[in-house]
Amino acid sequence: MAATDVPFRILPALTDWNREFWTAGERGELRFWRCGPCGYYLHPPQPICPQCHGKDLAVESVSGRATLASFSVNHQAWMPGPDLPYVVAIVEIVEQPSVRLTTNLVNCAHDAIRIGMPVRVVFEHHADPGGDVWLPLFEPEASA
Amino acid sequence: MTSTANEIIERRACISGIGQSDVGRRLGRDPMELTLDACLGAIEHAGLTVADIDGLSTYPGPMTSPPGFSAAGAYDVMDALRLNVGWYNGGLETSGQLGSVINACLAVASGLANHVLCFRSVFEGSAQGVKGRASSMPGGGGGSFRASGFMEWTLPFSAPSAAIWIAMFAQRHFHEYGTTREQMAWIAINARRNAQVNPKGIYRDPMSMDDYLNARMITTPFCLYDCDVPCDGATAVIVSRIDRARDLRNRPLRVEAVGSAIHGRPSWDQFDDLSTMANRDAGAQLWTRTDLRPSDVQMLQAYDGFSWLTMSWMEALGLCEVGGSGPFIEGGERIARDGILPLNTHGGQLSGGRLHGYGFLHEAAVQMWGEGGERQIPRDVEVGAVAAGGGNTCGCLLLVKE
Numbered sequence: 001m002a003a004t005d006v007p008f009r010i011l012p013a014l015t016d017w018n019r020e021f022w023t024a025g026e027r028g029e030l031r032f033w034r035c036g037p038c039g040y041y042l043h044p045p046q047p048i049c050p051q052c053h054g055k056d057l058a059v060e061s062v063s064g065r066a067t068l069a070s071f072s073v074n075h076q077a078w079m080p081g082p083d084l085p086y087v088v089a090i091v092e093i094v095e096q097p098s099v100r101l102t103t104n105l106v107n108c109a110h111d112a113i114r115i116g117m118p119v120r121v122v123f124e125h126h127a128d129p130g131g132d133v134w135l136p137l138f139e140p141e142a143s144a
Numbered sequence: 145m146t147s148t149a150n151e152i153i154e155r156r157a158c159i160s161g162i163g164q165s166d167v168g169r170r171l172g173r174d175p176m177e178l179t180l181d182a183c184l185g186a187i188e189h190a191g192l193t194v195a196d197i198d199g200l201s202t203y204p205g206p207m208t209s210p211p212g213f214s215a216a217g218a219y220d221v222m223d224a225l226r227l228n229v230g231w232y233n234g235g236l237e238t239s240g241q242l243g244s245v246i247n248a249c250l251a252v253a254s255g256l257a258n259h260v261l262c263f264r265s266v267f268e269g270s271a272q273g274v275k276g277r278a279s280s281m282p283g284g285g286g287g288s289f290r291a292s293g294f295m296e297w298t299l300p301f302s303a304p305s306a307a308i309w310i311a312m313f314a315q316r317h318f319h320e321y322g323t324t325r326e327q328m329a330w331i332a333i334n335a336r337r338n339a340q341v342n343p344k345g346i347y348r349d350p351m352s353m354d355d356y357l358n359a360r361m362i363t364t365p366f367c368l369y370d371c372d373v374p375c376d377g378a379t380a381v382i383v384s385r386i387d388r389a390r391d392l393r394n395r396p397l398r399v400e401a402v403g404s405a406i407h408g409r410p411s412w413d414q415f416d417d418l419s420t421m422a423n424r425d426a427g428a429q430l431w432t433r434t435d436l437r438p439s440d441v442q443m444l445q446a447y448d449g450f451s452w453l454t455m456s457w458m459e460a461l462g463l464c465e466v467g468g469s470g471p472f473i474e475g476g477e478r479i480a481r482d483g484i485l486p487l488n489t490h491g492g493q494l495s496g497g498r499l500h501g502y503g504f505l506h507e508a509a510v511q512m513w514g515e516g517g518e519r520q521i522p523r524d525v526e527v528g529a530v531a532a533g534g535g536n537t538c539g540c541l542l543l544v545k546e
C-alpha cells in the first residue's frame with residue numbers, strides 16, 4: 001500500500017517496548033515480545049512475563065495468521081479516517097489466541113464477514129516525521 | 145458492634161437520601177452549581193445538615209478530558225461546602241461509577257465516617273456543543289499527536305469510541321446466542337416509554353420498533369437509539385451507617401450485598417470472554433454475599449450507556465439465563481413498570497440522560513421510597529438491584545428496604 005493512498009490515522013507513540021510491533025511490518029513481519037522459558041507471548045508488552053514472572057524476554061515473529069473474534073462496521077465519522085463505513089475488528093493470533101489485536105478488517109465485503117473466519121495480516125505504511133509506522137490490518141485468508 | 149471475618153460488612157451501610165440537579169441536554173448553567181444543587185438536595189432529603197456530612201466520595205475525580213465528563217472533584221465539593229471529613233475518595237480506577245458508592249459503604253461500615261456524600265456530575269451536553277460526541281475524540285484534529293496507553297491499541301485503527309469497543313462485545317453475543325437487533329430494541333423502547341413519564345427525561349417523544357429499526361446506524365449492531373444521550377446534570381446520594389440512619393427522614397435502604405470483582409484481564413480487548421464483561425464477576429460475587437436469590441429481585445436499574453450493556457448486566461446478575469437476555473426482553477412486557485422485572489424506570493441514560501451511573505442508583509431509591517409519581521412501579525419494591533459500568537469497570541449493589 002503506497003503511503004499516499006492511506007487514510008489519516010493517529011499513530012502510536014513509539015517506545016523501545018513497542019517499536020518492533022509497530023515497525024516490523026516494513027519487512028512484512030508481525031512481532032511480539034515472548035518469554036523464553038515458558039513461551040508466552042506478551043501483549044501489550046511488559047517487562048516481566050505474567051505467566052512465570054521471568055525476565056528472559058525477546059521479540060519474535062509470528063505467522064501473521066489470526067481468527068476473527070468480533071467486529072463492528074462503523075458508520076460514524078468520529079474523526080478523520082478511512083472512508084465510511086469501515087470495519088473495526090478484534091482478531092486472535094493463531095500462535096496464542098489469548099493475544100488479541102484491535103484492528104481493521106480490510107479487503108472483505110461486509111456481508112461476507114463471519115466471526116471465526118481465518119484472517120492474515122496486511123500492513124498499512126504511514127511515513128511520518130515522528131517515525132514511520134506499519135499498522136497491522138487483517139484481510140480474509142481466502143482472498144489470496 | 146462486633147466484627148467477624150465472615151460478616152458481610154456492607155450491610156452496616158444504607159442509602160439515606162438522594163438529590164439531583166436540573167437535568168437537560170444543554171442547560172448552560174455553571175456545572176459546579178449543578179453539582180452543589182444535587183449535593184445539598186441529597187443532604188436535605190436525608191434529613192441531615194451539611195455539618196453532619198463527614199465523608200465524601202465521587203467518580204471519577206477531576207478530569208478535563210473528555211469535555212464535560214467531570215464537573216467537580218472531591219476537593220472541589222469539600223471546599224465549596226467547607227466539609228470536615230473523616231474519609232474521602234475520588235477516582236476513576238474502581239468498580240465503575242458505583243465503585244465510589246461501594247467504597248463509601250465500606251468507609252461507614254469501618255467507622256471512618258457516619259454519613260458520606262457521594263456524587264457524580266457531568267456537563268457533556270454543554271461541553272460537546274452542537275458538534276456532539278465526535279468533537280470529544282482525542283487528537284481528532286490531527287497534527288503530531290501520538291497515542292499511548294490503551295489508546296495506543298485502538299486509535300491507530302480509527303476506533304476512538306467506546307461505542308465501537310462495546311459494539312464488538314454485542315456482536316460476539318449476537319453470534320454466540322442468536323441475539324437480534326429486534327430484541328435489543330426493547331431496551332431502547334422501554335427506556336423511552338419510561339422517560340415519557342419522567343419530568344426530567346430528555347427524549348420524551350414516542351419511539352416505535354420501526355423508528356428504532358430505521359434509525360441511523362452508528363457502529364453495528366448499534367444504531368443511534370442504542371447510544372445514550374450526553375447531558376448536563378448532577379446526582380448525589382448519602383451513604384450512612386445504618387445505626388445512624390434509623391431515626392432520619394427516610395426508611396433506610398440497606399445495602400444487602402455489593403459486587404466489585406474483576407477476574408479477567410482488566411482490558412477492553414484482552415478480556416477472556418468477548419460475550420460478557422467484568423460484570424460477569426461483579427454479578428457473581430454479589431450473590432456470594434447474600435442468602436437472597438435473583439428471583440427475589442423486584443426491580444433492576446442497570447447501565448445503558450449502550451443498550452446491550454443492560455442485557456449483559458441482566459445475565460451477569462442471573463436475572464435471566466446467560467445468553468437469554470434477548471428472549472427475556474422481547475416484547476417489553478417483562479421489563480415494563482408493571483412487569484416482573486421493571487427496568488430503568490426513569491428512562492435510563494438512553495432517553496433520561498447520561499448522568500453516568502448514579503442516575504440508576506437515584507432511581508432505585510426513588511422507586512423504593514415511592515417517590516416516582518407517574519412512573520412509580522405499581523407494586524411495593526422491597527428488593528432492588530442497581531448496576532453500572534461496562535468493560536473493565538463494573539459494580540453493582542443489592543438494596544433492601546429495612
Ligand SMILES: [Zn+2]
Pocket residue numbers: 035036037038039040049050051052053054
Ligand atoms: Zn514466562
